[in-house]
Amino acid sequence: MSTVVGEMDHQDHHHHAPSGITRWLFTTNHKDIGSMYLWFSFIMFLVGGSMAMVIRAELFQPGLQLVDPHFFNQMTTVHGLTMVFGAVMPAFTGLANWMIPMMIGAPDMALPRMNNWSFWILPFAFAILLASLFMEGGGPAFGWTFYAPLSTTYSSDSTALFVFSVHIMGISSIMGAINVIVTIMNMRAPGMNYMKMPLFVWTWLITAFLLIAVMPVLAGAVTMVLTDKYFGTSFFDAAGGGDPVMFQHIFWFFGHPEVYIMILPSFGIISAIIPAFSRKPLFGYSSMVYATGAIAILSFLVWAHHMFTTGMPVAAEMFFMYATMLISVPTGVKVFNWVATMWRGSITFETPMLFALAFVILFTIGGFSGLMLAITPVDFQYHDTYFVVAHFHYVLVSGAIFSIMAAAYYWLPKWTGHMYDEKLGRLHFWCSLISVNVLFFPMHFAGLAGMPRRIPDYSLQFADINQIVSIGGFAFGLSQLIFLWVVIKCVKGGEKAPAKPWEGAEGLEWTVPSPAPYHTFETPPEVK
Amino acid sequence: MQKPEPTVTKVPRADNARVVRKLLFIVVGMFGFGFALVPLYDVFCDITGFNGRTKNEQAMANTRSVDTSRTVNVQFLTRVNKGMPWGFEAEVKSVRVHPGETKVVNFLAHNLTGNNMVAQAIPSVAPGEAGLYLNKTECFCFNQQPLAAGAETVMPMQFYLDPDIPDHIHTLTLSYTMYDMTAHATPDVLASIEQPAD
Numbered sequence: 071m072s073t074v075v076g077e078m079d080h081q082d083h084h085h086h087a088p089s090g091i092t093r094w095l096f097t098t099n100h101k102d103i104g105s106m107y108l109w110f111s112f113i114m115f116l117v118g119g120s121m122a123m124v125i126r127a128e129l130f131q132p133g134l135q136l137v138d139p140h141f142f143n144q145m146t147t148v149h150g151l152t153m154v155f156g157a158v159m160p161a162f163t164g165l166a167n168w169m170i171p172m173m174i175g176a177p178d179m180a181l182p183r184m185n186n187w188s189f190w191i192l193p194f195a196f197a198i199l200l201a202s203l204f205m206e207g208g209g210p211a212f213g214w215t216f217y218a219p220l221s222t223t224y225s226s227d228s229t230a231l232f233v234f235s236v237h238i239m240g241i242s243s244i245m246g247a248i249n250v251i252v253t254i255m256n257m258r259a260p261g262m263n264y265m266k267m268p269l270f271v272w273t274w275l276i277t278a279f280l281l282i283a284v285m286p287v288l289a290g291a292v293t294m295v296l297t298d299k300y301f302g303t304s305f306f307d308a309a310g311g312g313d314p315v316m317f318q319h320i321f322w323f324f325g326h327p328e329v330y331i332m333i334l335p336s337f338g339i340i341s342a343i344i345p346a347f348s349r350k351p352l353f354g355y356s357s358m359v360y361a362t363g364a365i366a367i368l369s370f371l372v373w374a375h376h377m378f379t380t381g382m383p384v385a386a387e388m389f390f391m392y393a394t395m396l397i398s399v400p401t402g403v404k405v406f407n408w409v410a411t412m413w414r415g416s417i418t419f420e421t422p423m424l425f426a427l428a429f430v431i432l433f434t435i436g437g438f439s440g441l442m443l444a445i446t447p448v449d450f451q452y453h454d455t456y457f458v459v460a461h462f463h464y465v466l467v468s469g470a471i472f473s474i475m476a477a478a479y480y481w482l483p484k485w486t487g488h489m490y491d492e493k494l495g496r497l498h499f500w501c502s503l504i505s506v507n508v509l510f511f512p513m514h515f516a517g518l519a520g521m522p523r524r525i526p527d528y529s530l531q532f533a534d535i536n537q538i539v540s541i542g543g544f545a546f547g548l549s550q551l552i553f554l555w556v557v558i559k560c561v562k563g564g565e566k567a568p569a570k571p572w573e574g575a576e577g578l579e580w581t582v583p584s585p586a587p588y589h590t591f592e593t594p595p596e597v598k
Numbered sequence: 599m600q601k602p603e604p605t606v607t608k609v610p611r612a613d614n615a616r617v618v619r620k621l622l623f624i625v626v627g628m629f630g631f632g633f634a635l636v637p638l639y640d641v642f643c644d645i646t647g648f649n650g651r652t653k654n655e656q657a658m659a660n661t662r663s664v665d666t667s668r669t670v671n672v673q674f675l676t677r678v679n680k681g682m683p684w685g686f687e688a689e690v691k692s693v694r695v696h697p698g699e700t701k702v703v704n705f706l707a708h709n710l711t712g713n714n715m716v717a718q719a720i721p722s723v724a725p726g727e728a729g730l731y732l733n734k735t736e737c738f739c740f741n742q743q744p745l746a747a748g749a750e751t752v753m754p755m756q757f758y759l760d761p762d763i764p765d766h767i768h769t770l771t772l773s774y775t776m777y778d779m780t781a782h783a784t785p786d787v788l789a790s791i792e793q794p795a796d
Contacts, residue, residue, distance in 0.1 A: 181618070252614050252618060256617060286628035288632075323635070
């Protein structure tokens with residue numbers, strides 16, 4: 071295999087890929103790496119999901135019955151970390167690996183060797199993180215936001231493992247992002263100029279820039295936690311001249327762009343699927359591109375809306391409130407464009423479209439509760455309640471995860487060469503749609519009534535609402551096993567998929583046969 | 599998008615390494631920026647008084663007139679950091695002052711342990727914007743406080759409010775937290791405990 075980055079070396083016939091485990095260990099093929107990312111993310115989704123099941127089982131009834139509070143805190147923490155860094159982000163990187171080269175007519179990613187590394191360090195990061203749960207004193211229990219002094223003064227001895235695993239996840243994301251940027255900038259087929267790129271490619275390009283801008287800040291934050299805890303520095307310790315509130319500023323300077331990292335690629339996926347099943351071109355392509363850019367820039371100016379209750383001056387609270395509300399303008403442009411795309415289209419409701427439609431509606435609900443949280447005076451009531459939990463699960467589960475599901479159904483025929491089982495797909499969709507709302511919608515009410523987040527026990531008046539939420543949670547968790555079944559069934563066989571299984575779909579990926587050959591576009595296509 | 603026609607054009611060999619170098623530059627720069635936020639945050643808070651920072655250095659004695667038309671209630675809170683075995687309190691809970699008027703408030707510290715210790719008090723003001731107008735001409739919080747085993751001491755704090763303090767501030771709270779600095783004490787401070795001055 072060629073070790074020269076980006077070089078197309080036809081002489082050493084790497085078409086004969088090694089078989090067995092070494093094929094996967096040493097592969098530099100974007101499709102292999104994309105598949106590994108997607109499987110890894112699905113495994114992490116189930117791991118993080120099991121932790122959510124522990125949380126919901128404990129909260130099924132008031133009082134402490136299944137786990138002790140310290141373990142409960144570890145579950146909420148590692149559930150968050152696993153879902154953010156293990157499920158959502160690798161799933162998007164996997165989709166980027168599979169689809170971006172095929173969408174821009176490139177033979178592979180620009181830096182295939184680095185691509186292999188950026189995937190293979192991820193399992194080690196999560197092995198370290200998950201192993202820390204079994205150590206004496208337990209794993210991280212300070213919430214995925216690891217606020218100081220919870221993560222410095224009061225954390226368990228395993229905190230160093232948490233820090234190193236986050237370092238590795240960060241390095242993996244940064245390498246993945248660099249690869250995406252170089253691929254998009256240098257490997258586009260002739261004629262594929264920027265304003266002809268599919269929106270998934272555009273949103274990923276902007277996401278990748280967000281990643282290389284903020285993942286290093288996260289690395290800095292965990293490093294400061296490490297030295298504060300083990301090496302006697304005082305970044306966040308007032309006794310040594312530091313300030314714990316500064317931790318929150320640094321964390322959310324990373325954290326807010328991070329939430330857009332987890333949603334911008336979704337916008338790209340939805341912008342591919344809705345036109346395909348409405349049989350109309352996307353409405354307002356260029357406004358979509360500019361809206362994505364605007365969201366990315368604004369995401370750097372709103373971080374302190376996570377910290378309204380830390381005692382900021384009123385002027386700063388007003389600034390962050392209005393800046394946050396401003397983000398709903400470009401986001402509104404996007405939702406408008408999706409609806410306008412469907413307007414008078416000949417719509418059919420295959421599984422990818424069902425998930426895309428659910429995304430538009432449920433993500434918008436999450437956006438509205440976000441607007442409510444942006445209003446400074448009422449945020450003082452909502453802060454750290456289940457209202458916040460409901461908000462970010464609407465945007466991340468019925469937003470980001472639903473878009474990933476939609477993407478999987480949309481491109482499964484291209485990946486496997488078989489059509490998935492449409493009946494099972496729809497069953498998966500309806501089970502997920504109903505259970506996700508039973509799971510997360512009542513949380514709004516629990517939060518407004520004052521139930522705080524991250525607690526293993528609660529007042530009796532929240533008992534009924536939590537029971538409903540837990541039932542929704544178990545149902546949603548089980549529904550995802552249908553998805554696993556659909557994917558395995560589709561990989562193993564099924565109706566032969568044509569090169570372009572969706573009548574209205576557009577893009578270069580549909581010009582290659584299904585399943586996509588191991589090497590595509592070694593001769594670049596001409597885009598007119 | 600139109601159906602592409604396969605041609606024999608080679609993929610343009612763009613300079614990937616150059617782009618990677620630029621991107622790595624951003625990565626390293628942002629890692630540095632994360633750490634640069636620490637001093638930037640300090641400077642920002644000192645200038646604006648955000649986050650309850652007060653000017654923790656000796657102010658010039660007030661040369662401006664006293665505004666007797668207004669009275670501001672200044673409250674004092676004291677606490678010791680977790681695990682810090684000292685007694686620490688203000689002699690009075692609050693004082694009423696005219697902006698510009700100089701007041702002295704005594705704080706009492708008591709080392710309850712059998713060891714010589716060094717401590718430092720860190721101030722914080724609420725509301726945050728009031729911090730800029732609280733001037734201390736003399737304060738124990740400027741220095742580390744050595745205290746022999748079992749000893750007690752009276753620590754004075756002299757302050758005045760800037761007459762420019764906004765009209766809507768009627769009450770402000772000055773909070774001190776006493777931290778154990780024995781491990782970080784400077785040698786001359788440690789030496790001073792050996793021969794108690796009083």
